Amino acid sequence: MGMITxxxxxxxWHIVVFLAPAVLVYTAIMIFPMIDTMRLAxxxxxxxxxxxxxxxxxxxxxxxxxxxxxxxxxxxNNTWFFIIHMLVQNPVGIALAAILSVPTLRFAPxxxxxxxxPTILSFVIVGFSWKLILSPLWGIAPSMLxxxxxxxxxxxxxxxxxxxxxxxxxxxxxxxIGIPMLLIYAAxxxxxxxxxxxAECDGLTGFSQFWKIKLPLILPSIGIISILTxxxxxxxxxxxxxxxxxxxxxxxxxxxxxxxxxxxxxxxxLQLGDPxxxxxxxxxxxxxxxxxxxIYLFTIQRxxxxxxx
Amino acid sequence: MKRxxxxxxxxxxxxxxxxxxxxxxxxxxxxxxWRSEDLAIWQNKIIPAFEKANPGIHVKFTPTSPAEYxxxxxxxxxxGTAGDLITCxxxxxxxxxxxxxxxxxxxxxxxxxxxxxxxxxAWSTDDGKVTFCVPMASVIHGFIYNKDAFKELGxxxxxxxxxxxxxxxxxKANGNYVPMAMGTHDEWEANTMGxxxxxxxxxxxxxxxxxxxxxxxxxxxxxWVDPFVSIAKWKDYLGDGFEAQTYSDSQNMFTLGRAxxxxxxxxxxxxxxxxxxxxxxAFKPPVPKAGQECYISDHTDIGMGMNPASKNPKAAxxxxxxxxxxxxxxxxxxxxxxxxxxxxxxxxxxxxxxxDFVSWRKDCKSTIRPTYQILSRGTPNLxxxxxxxxxxxxxxxxxxxxxxxxxxxxxASWYKPQQK
Numbered sequence: 001m002g003m004i005t006x007x008x009x010x011x012x013w014h015i016v017v018f019l020a021p022a023v024l025v026y027t028a029i030m031i032f033p034m035i036d037t038m039r040l041a042x043x044x045x046x047x048x049x050x051x052x053x054x055x056x057x058x059x060x061x062x063x064x065x066x067x068x069x070x071x072x073x074x075x076x077n078n079t080w081f082f083i084i085h086m087l088v089q090n091p092v093g094i095a096l097a098a099i100l101s102v103p104t105l106r107f108a109p110x111x112x113x114x115x116x117x118p119t120i121l122s123f124v125i126v127g128f129s130w131k132l133i134l135s136p137l138w139g140i141a142p143s144m145l146x147x148x149x150x151x152x153x154x155x156x157x158x159x160x161x162x163x164x165x166x167x168x169x170x171x172x173x174x175x176x177i178g179i180p181m182l183l184i185y186a187a188x189x190x191x192x193x194x195x196x197x198x199a200e201c202d203g204l205t206g207f208s209q210f211w212k213i214k215l216p217l218i219l220p221s222i223g224i225i226s227i228l229t230x231x232x233x234x235x236x237x238x239x240x241x242x243x244x245x246x247x248x249x250x251x252x253x254x255x256x257x258x259x260x261x262x263x264x265x266x267x268x269x270l271q272l273g274d275p276x277x278x279x280x281x282x283x284x285x286x287x288x289x290x291x292x293x294x295i296y297l298f299t300i301q302r303x304x305x306x307x308x309x
Numbered sequence: 310m311k312r313x314x315x316x317x318x319x320x321x322x323x324x325x326x327x328x329x330x331x332x333x334x335x336x337x338x339x340x341x342x343w344r345s346e347d348l349a350i351w352q353n354k355i356i357p358a359f360e361k362a363n364p365g366i367h368v369k370f371t372p373t374s375p376a377e378y379x380x381x382x383x384x385x386x387x388x389g390t391a392g393d394l395i396t397c398x399x400x401x402x403x404x405x406x407x408x409x410x411x412x413x414x415x416x417x418x419x420x421x422x423x424x425x426x427x428x429x430x431a432w433s434t435d436d437g438k439v440t441f442c443v444p445m446a447s448v449i450h451g452f453i454y455n456k457d458a459f460k461e462l463g464x465x466x467x468x469x470x471x472x473x474x475x476x477x478x479x480x481k482a483n484g485n486y487v488p489m490a491m492g493t494h495d496e497w498e499a500n501t502m503g504x505x506x507x508x509x510x511x512x513x514x515x516x517x518x519x520x521x522x523x524x525x526x527x528x529x530x531x532x533w534v535d536p537f538v539s540i541a542k543w544k545d546y547l548g549d550g551f552e553a554q555t556y557s558d559s560q561n562m563f564t565l566g567r568a569x570x571x572x573x574x575x576x577x578x579x580x581x582x583x584x585x586x587x588x589x590x591a592f593k594p595p596v597p598k599a600g601q602e603c604y605i606s607d608h609t610d611i612g613m614g615m616n617p618a619s620k621n622p623k624a625a626x627x628x629x630x631x632x633x634x635x636x637x638x639x640x641x642x643x644x645x646x647x648x649x650x651x652x653x654x655x656x657x658x659x660x661x662x663x664x665d666f667v668s669w670r671k672d673c674k675s676t677i678r679p680t681y682q683i684l685s686r687g688t689p690n691l692x693x694x695x696x697x698x699x700x701x702x703x704x705x706x707x708x709x710x711x712x713x714x715x716x717x718x719x720x721a722s723w724y725k726p727q728q729k
Contacts, residue, residue, distance in 0.1 A: 048408070048409055064688075066688050066689050066719070066722065067688065131555075134553065135550075135553065135554075135558065136548070136549050136550020136551075136553055136554065137548065137550070137554060137558050137561075137562060138558075142550075154550075155550070156549075156550030156551070156552040156553030156554070157553065158494065158553045159492070159493065159494050159550065159551070159552025159553030159554070160552055160553075161706065244494075245495055245496075247495075247496050247497075247693065247696065247697070249493075249494065249495070249496050249697075249700065250493065250494070250496075250552060250700065250704070251697060251700070251701055251706065252697070266380070267379075268690075268693060269497065269690075269692050269693060269696075270400070270401065270680065270681065270685035270690060270691075270692035270693070271685070271690035271692065271693050272401065272402070272405065273380075
């Protein structure tokens with residue numbers, strides 16, 4: 001102990017040493033590829049040579065209707081995907097958490113586990129299982145609807161332009177509903193008993209207690225969940241790719257930025273891959289997410305009031 | 310005891326060592342391929358036959374999975390670790406590899422005499438002057454049908470389009486079978502098994518295909534719209550919810566005996582032979598009017614070329630020359646029924662279903678898929694759009710005319726000969 005308390009503290013090498021592995025790994029597998037992707041977006045392959053072309057690829061992506069049409073379609077689909085998550089996943093997640101935090105509820109851990117299980121499954125399993133469940137040929141969805149006499153409600157949802165994207169968004173909601181539930185549940189548990197008891201003394205119980213006391217207290221968590229959902233949705237790719245394939249059919253109705261980028265970068269059938277334009281789309285995705293996160297941080301996050309207990 | 314074990318071990322290692330020495334004097338060449346499912350056939354049938362005919366040359370078949378093949382091959386070629394022989398995809402994929410200097414010019418190889426120009430077109434430069442891969446096999450489109458079901462319903466394969474639809478209506482009226490197993494979920498199924506399958510009869514095979522490349526025909530011409538009109542009528546004869554039916558769903562639907570007809574490519578044959586427990590037959594795409602000349606899509610699918618950086622060019626050339634022999638043609642076509650040799654040799658096929666397919670070559674003129682040569686180089690990609698349009702037309706969400714107009718507009722937007 002006495003050794004450390006010298007007047008001029010020595011340089012804290014251990015901090016550098018302990019941080020180094022994380023920083024190095026993160027730089028190697030995240031920061032460097034990201035910067036290189038953005039560099040790649042500024043080049044173009046001419047006669048098998050990479051030539052610097054400035055923002056030409058971005059001009060093609062936004063200016064050439066053959067590309068921009070797909071881009072805006074994908075962005076629109078991404079937005080719809082996000083809206084469904086915000087309208088369904090987060091409210092239902094909050095509701096589940098609120099129900100779970102009711103102290104008199106029995107078997108709460110069991111319900112919690114059941115809700116969280118889909119989250120730990122791989123996208124491939126989720127995509128494949130739901131494709132089978134909803135399959136008009138072998139799926140259990142048509143026969144289950146038939147059992148209750150509602151066969152007429154069945155549609156080949158994943159094959160119809162007007163339903164496919166919403167169906168996939170709901171599948172994704174089903175998979176990830178555990179995340180908002182867990183975060184909100186944790187936030188609800190941190191609300192001190194005294195506050196709730198005080199509320200009860202003032203005659204606030206049940207639903208109005210949740211609405212007036214608990215909800216304002218968990219708003220910061222809801223903000224975090226919203227931004228996580230935003231980032232996750234605009235980066236989405238796996239579920240659509242496993243369920244619908246790289247062309248994201250029917251008729252590009254489920255094409256999101258991720259699948260559009262994949263097709264462009266790696267090619268599809270006779271369409272040869274174009275890494276430069278693919279990198280352009282990837283960089284645009286990064287910018288969209290960056291802007292979204294900034295808007296959140298500078299406008300919403302600052303206005304959220306936090307309560308210290 | 311211990312000592313004798315040790316002695317035996319030494320003895321064995323001496324022998325093994327000498328065997329390895331003998332091998333070192335020989336040459337070993339390796340083959341890059343995406344056909345990983347054919348590994349056993351290459352190792353047990355094809356390679357031993359070649360090694361027997363060419364002592365001193367050893368061949369290794371080293372496949373990569375189909376989805377990774379192109380990227381993996383390109384990186385191995387760039388890194389100088391690629392094999393001596395390279396399995397060639399048709400048209401632009403291989404042309405790109407050749408243009409980068411990674412496929413040798415083998416125009417003057419002896420084996421090339423055994424192949425017709427249309428077979429070589431998939432692996433030649435646009436002007437046809439240089440060929441860089443030996444054509445190996447093609448796949449033929451047609452319809453595979455459930456013979457037992459046909460017998461039960463008392464129907465025979467149709468010859469004309471009218472007969473075709475009358476037959477479908479009859480199967481549907483009976484109700485025991487879904488008339489045709491096809492879905493639009495994966496999109497490529499719609500154009501590959503639908504439009505390209507029946508189309509050549511309308512656009513007169515090579516005449517239409519080359520006309521499109523030259524710019525003398527347009528996708529909005531009658532001969533290119535009519536096949537769309539025809540597949541638009543398929544909708545009523547596909548299974549419930551065909552919009553969400555995938556390629557493998559269609560395969561299973563047919564091999565489980567639920568559907569009577571499967572619009573097919575001949576590559577399905579070996580899979581169907583193992584899966585289906587009923588007799589199968591095949592009929593060629595019906596002609597629009599009785600007595601018209603017939604055309605089939607006999608699509609060049611697989612070839613093989615040489616890595617110019619090969620350390621054993623002589624051995625590699627010997628192998629390529631062997632690919633042009635009657636022995637290889639027969640071995641390959643019989644080991645992989647549904648992949649038909651492109652050489653001029655007459656091959657006797659043992660598989661009856663494959664025999665059905667290949668017999669059409671006698672009566673009909675062969676052509677290849679219209680979008681594969683040159684026309685899918687631009688944006689929008691004609692092949693991808695063709696899948697999209699065919700699926701839309703079958704679903705009824707786009708009219709044949711509107712689809713053709715959209716495709717023509719897309720093609721003309723980048724392809725000069727179509728801008729006239």
